[in-house]
Amino acid sequence: MSSRRPTRLVAGNWKMNTSVADGLDLARALRAGLDGSGVEVEVLPPFTHLVGVRDVLRGSSLRLGAQNCYAEDKGAFTGEISPLMLADICDDVLLGHSERRHVLGESDELIARKLVAARRHGLRVILAVGETESERLEDTTMAVIDRQLRSALEKLDEVSDGELVLAYEPVWAIGTGRTATPAQAEEVCVHIVTRLDQLLGEVASSVPVLYGGSVTADNAAELFGQPHIHGALVGGASLKVDAFTAIVRAAEVATAAAEQR
């Protein structure tokens, strides 16, 4: 396995929450507390909030991401948003989130096409992968992760530093309050790191691997203490300034500790 010191990242997926006004207030509060953090901090608001949040965050260290995009640049795709439209507003786009896969029925193939389209427009992609509860019980977790990774990454020509982030999100842990144990999360993140090395070669060592699934201020430190967990994709707790701030602080402490090793 290549030696890894990727960027540490804490990203908040707001999902379909907050009015525009409340979202801008949340962004202002996060900027006030987290600008200049020792780790990358990112917010992923709904599409309707992106321009406003971009203006709030302008000149700060916080990154801005969209929660999804379509696989084409333009055309008759009512209700969709293209990566070309996002590229002027956002740094990143989240693709393959379990709610897109399992609630909205996105296939591996569609996610792969979206990834290529997003990269064509220079967006960094946060690619989420993870098994359902029944897949875990059937002991197919690693096979599911392999399939999702291979299918998403095989159509990409080349990946350079800073273009890709992975997020391991067990579906059974998302929004359920049932966090994977640090050992469970680490086991799958090690597997992801190994596969990334095989699929991407040298650049894989710069790809952060996040854990997501009911991360809170109480469990973040232990998760970040695992050597192959480089941050978190946070849902529910990212809507609360105190909780999200505490998670970022835990990532800062873990980063400082890792740098001393």
Ligand code: PEP
């Ligand atoms: C998510 O939306 O990616 C997520 C991990 O949600 P939660 O933290 O609420 O489980």
